[in-house]
Amino acid sequence: MTIFDNQSRILVQYYDECIRKDNGQPRDLYGSISACTLDIITESAMGKNAGAQKSLALDINNDFVDATGRVARIVHVRMRSPWLWPAFIFNRLPSGREHNQLLKILHGFSREIIQHRLTTFNAEQAKGNSEKKNRRPLVFLDNLISQMHAEQLSMDDIQEEVDGFILEGHDTTANAINYTCYLIGSYPDVQAKVHAEIDAIFADDFERACTMEDTYHMTYLESVIKESMRIFPPVPLIGREIQEDFVYRGETIRKGTTVVVFLPGIHQDPSVFPDPDKFDPDRFSASAERSKDWSPYGFIPFSVGSRNCIGQ
Numbered sequence: 001m002t003i004f005d006n007q008s009r010i011l012v013q014y015y016d017e018c019i020r021k022d023n024g025q026p027r028d029l030y031g032s033i034s035a036c037t038l039d040i041i042t043e044s045a046m047g048k049n050a051g052a053q054k055s056l057a058l059d060i061n062n063d064f065v066d067a068t069g070r071v072a073r074i075v076h077v078r079m080r081s082p083w084l085w086p087a088f089i090f091n092r093l094p095s096g097r098e099h100n101q102l103l104k105i106l107h108g109f110s111r112e113i114i115q116h117r118l119t120t121f122n123a124e125q126a127k128g129n130s131e132k133k134n135r136r137p138l139v140f141l142d143n144l145i146s147q148m149h150a151e152q153l154s155m156d157d158i159q160e161e162v163d164g165f166i167l168e169g170h171d172t173t174a175n176a177i178n179y180t181c182y183l184i185g186s187y188p189d190v191q192a193k194v195h196a197e198i199d200a201i202f203a204d205d206f207e208r209a210c211t212m213e214d215t216y217h218m219t220y221l222e223s224v225i226k227e228s229m230r231i232f233p234p235v236p237l238i239g240r241e242i243q244e245d246f247v248y249r250g251e252t253i254r255k256g257t258t259v260v261v262f263l264p265g266i267h268q269d270p271s272v273f274p275d276p277d278k279f280d281p282d283r284f285s286a287s288a289e290r291s292k293d294w295s296p297y298g299f300i301p302f303s304v305g306s307r308n309c310i311g312q
């Protein structure tokens, strides 16, 4: 099975181009990484490529990508500014009005994706099972559409899931790749080991697409990614509303309180990770993981419990 053949190739070509243009000078990769993960999640889960990498390579504006970045910045400012929390204040300010305008662009994009899929899905259903073998593979969105036909989900329910998947499925992976690249670039010894592992898998064939089987052999790279997610968890904060009073270190935490779990702090516990500031991928080597008595709460980049990450 080939995974993300086209996407990864576009990204690699783009990097080659950047390096040539910049004469080896440092360059911020975040935009291209984020465009790549957005194209991957829209194509793999929704069956429609967002075209973010193409826009980037051709230097043309992509309203959806632009709106995602701008809305994220407004949300971050609002989170840090309690006076902006009440909707009746926020909605009257320029940033609130811009936020609502941007949401219309984002929702318009997801609605277009759903509509496109719905049309294809209905046409295929109408043709019946006779052409089953010619059908394209089902994606996540097809399952939601089947649920809608079975009257288990409304159009609004589907829209909510699609919006959630697009955001949670691209921003998180983009952060993880970005930090991992940064750490690999900062530690030449780690970079050399990752390089050797990849060379051993692909030998001299630079054109061959990466397969699922290949990824099973990238064991050192996997340790590097895990150690990178320990130091820089792509989702650094998780919020929960307390359902019943409880006592924590002598303090009563009341029902209804919002608590925020700070993942970078949890990942710095020296009883789980000795010398926690050190970037050491070997902590996650298969033998180290086997020999350790890991607490299930010591390393939680995907959270734990009933609402943990379904993309894990």
Ligand code: HEM
Binding pocket: 045, 164, 165, 168, 169, 170, 172, 173, 176, 233, 234, 235, 238, 239, 301, 302, 303, 304, 306, 307, 308, 309, 310, 311, 312
């Ligand atoms: C490195 C990549 C990722 C990281 C670090 C990550 C991390 C997280 C975290 C910390 C949560 C919060 C869970 C909680 O509140 O307890 C979450 C939720 C979620 N993630 Fe991810 N995620 C990643 C990739 C993905 C991908 C690729 C998808 C989709 C394919 C995805 C879909 C979701 C969804 C739908 C939820 C909400 C689950 C719920 O509320 O029940 N995530 N993720």
